[in-house]
Amino acid sequence: MSVEIESRTPAVAVDGRPVEELVVNVGPSHPSTHGVGRVIVHLDGDVVVKAVPVIGYLHRGIEKMAENRTYLQIVPLTDRLDYVGSMYANWAYCRAVERLANIPVPERAEYLRVIVCELQRIASHMMGIGASAADTGAFTFFVYAFDLRERIVELFEELCGARLTYNYVRPGGVAYDAPKGWTGDVLAFTKAARPALDEMDRLFFGNTIARGRLKGIGVLSAEEAASWGASGPVARASGMKWDLRKNDPYSVYPRMDFDVVVGDNGDAYDRGRVKLYECFESCRIIEQAIAQMHAGAFRTDGLPRLIAPEPGEAYDHIESARGSLGVYLVSDGSPRPYRMHVRSPAFCNLALLPLLCEGHTLSDLVVVLGSLDPVFGEVDR
């Protein structure tokens, strides 16, 4: 598929004078496209009249590659989907495999999965808020957010040796048990994270310029969020109370006491702030999970190296940092899946971009894009 780029749109007469739109190609290599996003923007003066997102620059054919790999070999592939939140793709995929092949998961593994995924949520949201702050020029805030993310990445490194592509959640459990003292480190982190998050709230969301830049920009109503298939903080900021951890409880989340953070206005400000407040809830979940976790097996023993599920299909989804992340698997009885499909929340949220930024200025385009928090590894797959 090729994309038609109109370098000049037909001149429109305004007050009898011909006026031309300016076509600006933002990306795929641009400081604010969060990777390799590309948007073709038609400008009338400073106002966006049309914005066309162009995707596919990071397409690696992960779904197709999965068809030639065994079920265990696919786990590292899922790391490369949403590389800001690898744990989620690991987990969503493993849940689909476990459902397909009826693999039991020990309780300790479920708790470890919840802990790492809530840590991952904080790390991912820090990246999202930090990058969208950097889009408004607040680069220092980005560094503050990255500092918090760095501490989580170090915890992950201690747990599984990797800082970005963890390959930690495996069918039937997790790859490694928590090392000695790790839960203590995590608790120390959540203790230190709360004041740091409070500071960030004041530093950026309390700043007059930031409020002026973000409030009322890219307003999404709850009805539009639902009809466009938006999920995660993007949908919740619009007042849509949709969180798979509550709406379709999985793992040990029913035992956790936490609130779903919902925004009122559905603008870029609310989308950022919902992410920030979700980090507080994640801290609560992590602390409860560590308190409830008991010693025991961290993976199901005796699983064959080549998992060959009965012919059939399975779909399972979890609440990732970006929204409802689902994995659909079809088995034909062989050790390799017949088909894998990923329901990517980043893709659905990115589709909102033209709707949200048309009528705003070029400066707001990057704010809207940042607030949608797309990760192109997951958009393009």
Next chain:
Amino acid sequence: MSGLTPLAHGALAGLGASLLVAIAALIGVWGERKIAGRVQMRFGPQQAGPLGLLQTLADTVKLVLKEDITPANADARFFRAMPYLVFVPCASALVVIPFGSGWAPFDIETGALFFLAVPGLSVLGIVAAGWSSKSSYASIGGVRAAAQMVSYEVPRTLSVLALCLLAGSLSTVTIREEWRLWWIPLLAIGFAVYVISSIAELNRGPFDLPEAESELVAGYFAEYSGIRWAIFMMAEYGGIVAASLFGAATFLGGGLGLPGIAGGVVFVGLTVVITMAMIWAKWTFPRMRPDQLMGFAWKVLTPMALLQLVIVGAVLPWL
């Protein structure tokens, strides 16, 4: 300098100003990176020389050696000339700064007017640089610069006007001689307006819209590379230093000295403090949107500067 011919005087002053800008850029870039580093919980340049002092020198060598690229579509003559049209007005602002007691390189009766008007010419260079690059980002940056720099000249001029009114002269040397300590509280609003509008006039954060990295990549100088890009950077730092020197010499009466401290030390100290405040603002605040920026100039800063004028006008008859 009475023994010099006007031409030699001018040449000497121009050379001095250019040298000062170059030195200011060398130290300024290093200082900015160090301050930015501290603001962001890191160290800034460390490796090149003691405290990383040679970092800027190394960068300069790199920039000079880089290929000087002119885009194929660009209007080559304009494109190549524009860095100088930006640099020269910025540097020439320095020749009316009263560096010593009763002395400025050019002691002209309309020094303050010269200081405000001549650097304002650099907007022409910026617009033309953006236009001649034939790139949409650069064009938008140039147009933004035109709107912004022309708007912010109004509050800036008004704030300096209050100062001139108080001193009863447009000559920067006379302003400095007339300066009294009680001017500081009286001109507090004007000084704030002066510093803020200077930051905007120099296209620096949080008002760096013409070069807004996250939106326009680098704005009007997006297509420049190597030494021509460096000249834009030098013009920016020259502008910062000129604005800080002028603020220290006139608004704050720097150079008069404190008990036990030489006037020159106070002058340099005040200049560094104003410069650091500008750098600190850049690395702390998010960027404004173009319409908010214009609103800020016309709805906040201009009325504040007018208020300052009224205050000074009300005080004048009692002096």
